Amino acid sequence: MEGKNCFRTRWTQEPIFSGGALASLALPVSDPAASSALSTSAAPEECLVMACGDTVNVVRATSGEVLCRYTLPVEDVILHIDAVTVPKASDDGGKDATSGDEGEARAKRDASAAEKSATTKKAPKKKAGAGKTVKPIEEDEENAGQAEKKVAVPSVAASSSDAAASQGDRELAAPAGSYVAVGTRSLQVYVLRVDARVESPASPSPSPSAEKGVAADAASEKGNAAGAEGDDADVVGAATASGTLVLYSIELQRNWTAAQHAISVVHFSQSGTYLVSGATDGSVKVWNVFHHHLTHNLVCAHSSLVQSVCLDPSEAYLAVGSFEGHVTVFDFVAKRIVAAGRPHVQAVESMIFNDALTHVYSIARDRRLALNKMMFSENRKSTELKEVRAIAVKEHVSSAAFESAGLLHVGAMDGVVSTYRVSEDEAVQLVRRLPKPPSADAEDGAEEAFVRSLLVAGVPKGTNMRRLRDSVVQDAPHAPDTSSLYVGDAGFSIQHLCPSSAERSQYEVARTVVGFLDQLLDVKLFPEASPLHRAVVTNSKDVRLYASDGCVSSKTLRGHSDVVLCCAVSSNGAWIATGAKDKEVRVWSTESCETVVRGVGGHTAEVTSLSFNGRQTDTYLLLFSVSSDENVRMWDIGVPLAERVSAKQPRSRVEEIQHRSGVNAAHTGPIYTVAVAPNDQYVATGGKDKSVNVWNITGKKMYREASLKGHRRGISSLAFSPVDRVLASASNDGSVRLWSLVSLTCLKSMQVDRTSVLQVGFFNNGTQIVTSNAEGVLRVWAIASSESVWAAEAHTEKIWALAVEERPSSGETIFYSGAADGVLIATEDYTAEEVARVKEDRHQMILQEQALSNALRKGEFSEAFMLALRLSHPRHLRQVLVRWCAKDARQCENTLRGELLPALDAEQMTRLLQYTREWITNSRHCTVATLVLYVLISSHHFEAVAQVPSMASLIEPLLAYTRKHSQRQHDLLRRTYYIDYVIRGLAPNVLTSLPPFVHHGEGRREEPPLAKRMRVE
Known part of the structure; x- marks a missing residue:
């Protein structure tokens, strides 16, 4: 099929998380009747909601798959995000899915507030018994503040207060569904709705590729329908194992200007009825989003930025924490301050009320855990916030979350995550801790380890007494032994922490959702039999290993003290080598993710490229490295690794070795790339000096074979043909040259333009090559015709990483390209299918x-x-x-x-x-x-x-x-009249007594006078 290849994008790993807040939803995926809300028969699964710049992404927590996304219609920055899942009303008597105790408490609270509120002026129209003033969102906020002072609640009879309050709650309740709220820098609050709809497959048993096509078509149709809101709504289709097609969509419900300054906090109530928004000027507003009302316009005693808010489940009190350490408690019914204080001197990260609603627990970045008691006076008109206890935590707090009044999770600036058991009268106990990552010890390593957000896993807001796919969500908080967390760090990754099976006092990372790759520098693939799939190198000190498609990383290699630039994988997938700017070459075990061999003294500058030999055995394993110091090094790592496997060496020991052989000043400039022939006979290197040097390997020694010249600029990549004695070289002059290793001459030169070609690789039994250039273009060449047979603008920046995977079992060919735009794309060859x-x-x-x-x-x-x-x-x-x-x-x-x-x-x-x-x-x-x-x-x-x-x-x-x-x-018809006239005019005279043009049988006509006179004569 040379020259007739067809390619398409198989999957894409794009930036999905920029380090802000995290939220979670419970989306149903198995009940077609419940397309937008939970039902008793559905088995919803937990999905993460996160923001990246101006885009909201809904991601499956288990696989990292992006289910749907929404981009703001104007250029903006999302500062905070929250989500809630409102369950569908149960079938028994139409009761709401929320707990009965909570509804009863709310009814009694509203009735009590109604009895205590005396009025002398006419109050705005309200729902009967609701005990809350409702005001249109569109009205002026200043008028809202004035109207707040004039609120008067009508008296409610004690005998009917419970029923009236219950009826009012049902009228003001949020409609069932999954909702996302975001606050932005441009004063806007957006409320989005997430739907999941199950559809039958187009065919009984479609192939995987067909499933993707059906999903794409269905998503396209749905996207056109969702386009009423603009081009920002996105719909994604996913085919399940049962053959059903699940369509996920996210659409804008409404948006409005919520303050006069940037929105720093948005917070849904547990029931989803209310949305609390806090601004950078200290203002706090409460909205009934689904009924278009501003219900509360609250003014704090301070004007500092609102850092956090907490609304108790019974909706009796609202606590507001500021960036300067203030804590203000509002009566949610009377809409007034009931307690205020400054228990902290830095930003308040999290707050919670105790079960009796007498204490407020708060923790801030000043490392103080404060237990504050609300001291009510007899008339309950004035209170003070009295600090009962203050405990200093060990961590430098950067984020915190209360799972319950007795369980606190703390994230630190150095990446440590701790869980504490909190009590009013007992000492704070450490339950579990995630140790500090090794990279945090470096001078600049703490930047990526910085914990930005914490989210308790398995408890999406609003899903009380709901069964998730992987866990059961209950009204009671998790026991400390079963708590798990999602941790978002400054490296734009989200770690799922679970209790360690080996040590119960520690957390272990179950999986990591990589939210942002930054610049991709190298991608290497593992053999098909390996449990791992690929290794990805970015401009980071860590190397991430992936076991499947998508953005979920299963393992991470940590140990380098500077940015890793390249990597190489052994043929059996057991070892991976890395080179970095710290001038070190490390060999890692993919099983333990630990360094087993460390090459020292080999290079004096950053290591730019690595390659293993082709014919590898247990004891014969060579690693070749090149550097900007113009040197080539050969490392004999077979013996140390064999001794480690045979348990002659302790597994915790790192073997330090020197290079076995090498060539100093192999080039007259930095060396950028190295490649080893499949038969281990040749090693090729290329660099800035525009030449390709070929080295012969004999007895673990390197000897110069030839220097191939012809390129006009530096060599960026080299690749040996898997079947022929041919070497391909890519250069910054925009050309790709094929060199014969027999005659050491140039066989072909292929070039389209002068754009730098950065990577090259053979596929299709050595009959075709694929290249990537500095403009983000992937191009496939047919060697026989020296022509480009396919090209695509896959990226917007330089493609630094390119790997070719050919799967013998399925016959698939896949290109993995990573660029400076932070996107990793898998492009598959579907020529056979086409x-x-x-x-x-x-x-x-x-x-x-x-x-x-x-x-x-x-x-x-x-x-x-x-x-x-x-x-x-x-x-x-x-x-x-x-x-x-x-x-x-x-x-x-x-x-x-x-x-x-x-x-x-x-x-x-x-x-x-x-x-x-x-x-x-x-x-x-x-x-x-x-x-x-x-x-x-x-x-x-x-x-x-x-x-x-x-x-x-x-x-x-x-x-x-x-x-x-x-x-x-019509013109033709008129012309036929002339034919009749001419025919009659040319016809011979006929003996008749009638004048010309008078037909026989037309009847007798009156004879004209002239004819009559002529006849008589």
């Missing part, structure tokens, strides 16, 4: 064309008409109509009007009109076109015809040519 599809289409077309010929021969014009239309054969379709009219014009017209044309769909109707437009332009075929138009107009209502797609572009030429042919026919 060839099979074209072959099948051609076979079906031959069968249908034969059926068309048979129908014409048998005189079955109705069937022939539909076959010709389905095959898109306008010439055959016209011939069918011509023969049909010649045989029986009346039957043709009646059949078209009564049977065929009414049965056409919109696509077939458009196609028929397009053919008619082509026919009517030719005077020889205008009769057929006129017949089709006449039958179409007489069989369809004009409104139905007007709804045909692209009808406007078809009507204009049809009208023009119809008018033209009508005029031509």
Whole structure:
């Protein structure tokens, strides 16, 4: 199939997380009837909600798959995010899915507040018994503040207070569904709705590629429907193992300007009814989003930035924490301050009320855990916030989250995550801790380890008493032994922490969702039999290992003190080598993710490229490295690794070795790339000096074989052919050259433009090569013709990393390209699938064309008409109509009007009109076109015809040519009159008594006077 390749994007790993807050949703995926809300029969799964710049992403927590995303319609920055899942009302009596105790407490609270609120002025209209003032969102915020002081709650009879409050709660409750709220820098609050709809598959047992195609088509159709909100809504389809297709969509519900300064905090209530927004000017507002009301306009005693808020589940009190350490408690019913204080001197990260609503627990970045008691006076009009206890935690707090009043999770600036058991009268106990990562000990390593956000796993807000796919969410908080967390760090990764199976006092990282790759520098693939799939090198000190497609990383290699630049994987997938700017070469075990061999003293500058030898055994394993110091080094690591495997060396020991052989000053400039021949005979190096040096390996020694010259700029990549004695070199001059290792001459030179070619690789049994350049273009070349057979602008920046995977078991060929834009794309070759599809289409077309010929021969014009239309054969379709009219014009017209044309769909109707437009332009075929138009107009209502797609572009030429042919026919008819006149004028005289042009049998006419006189004479 050389020169006929077809490629498509298989999957893409894009930036999805920029280090802000995290939230979670419970999305149903198994009940088609519950497309937007949870039902008792559904088995929802937990999904993470995160922001990246101005985009909201909903990600499956287990696999890291992006289910749907929404981009803000204007350029903006998302500062905070929250989400809630409102369950569907249960079937027993229409009770809400929230707990009955909570509803009863809310009803009693509202009734009590209503009895205590006396009014002298007319109050705004409210829901009966709700005990809350409602105000349209669109009204002026200053008026809202004035109206707040005039609020008067009508008295409620004690006998009916519970029922009235319950009815008011149901009226003001949020509709069932999953919702996301975001606050932005430009003062806006956006509320989005996430839906999941289950559809039946298009075919009983589609192939994986077919499933992707169906999902893409369905997602495209849904995206067009969602486009009413603009091009920012996104829909993603995912095919499940059972064959069903789940469509996830996210759409904008509404947005509004919520403050006069940037929105720093948004927080849904547990019921989803209220949304609390805090701004950088210290203002706090509470909204009933789903009923378009501003319910609270609260003013804190301070003007500092709102850092955190906490609304207790019974919606009795609201606590607000500021960036300067203030804690303010509001009565959520009376809308006034009931307690205020400054227990901290830095930003308050998290707060929670105890079960009795008498204490407020708070923790801030000043490392103080404060237990504050609300001291109510007798008339409950003034209170103070009294600090009962203050405990200093060990960590430098950067983020914190209360799972309950007795369980606190703390994230530190050095990456440590700790869980504490908190009590009012007992000492704080450490339950579990994630040790500090090794990279945090470096001078600049703490930047990526910095914990930015914490989220308790398995407890999406609003999902009380709901069963998730992997866990059960209960009203009671998790026991300390079962708590798990999602931790977002400054390296834009999200770690899922679970209790360690080996040590219960420690956390272990179950998986990591990589939210942002930054610049990709290298990608290497593991063999098909390995449990790992690929190793990805970014401009970081860590190397991430992935076991599957997507953004979930299973392992991380940590140990280098500077940015890692390159890596190489052994043929058995057991060892991986890395080179970094710290001038070190390390060999890691992929099983333990620990350094087993460390090469020292080999290079004096950053290591730029690595490569293992081709024919590897347990004891014969060579590693070649090149550096900017112009040196080439060969490391014999087979013996140390063999001794480690045979347990002769302790597994915790790192073997330090010197290079076995090497060449100093191998080039006259930095060396960028190294490649080893499959038969281990040659090693090729290339660098800034524009030359390709070939080295011969003999007895673990390196000898110069040749220096190949021809490129006009530096060499960026080298690759040996897997089947021929050919070496490919890519250069910054924009060309790719093929060199013969027999004659040591250039065989071919391939070039399209002068854009730097950065990577090159062979595939398809060495008959084709793939290259990447500095403009983000992937290009496939056919070696036999030296031509580019396929190209795609896959990236927007330089493609530094390119790997080719050929799977013998499935026959698949996949390119993995990573660029400076932080995107990793897997591009698959589906040539075989496309060839099979074209072959099948051609076979079906031959069968249908034969059926068309048979129908014409048998005189079955109705069937022939539909076959010709389905095959898109306008010439055959016209011939069918011509023969049909010649045989029986009346039957043709009646059949078209009564049977065929009414049965056409919109696509077939458009196609028929397009053919008619082509026919009517030719005077020889205008009769057929006129017949089709006449039958179409007489069989369809004009409104139905007007709804045909692209009808406007078809009507204009049809009208023009119809008018033209009508005029031509009338002119032709008039010309026939002259023929009659000439024929009669040239005819011989006939003996008759009648004057000329008087026919026999026309009756007697009065003889003209002149004729009468001549006859008499």
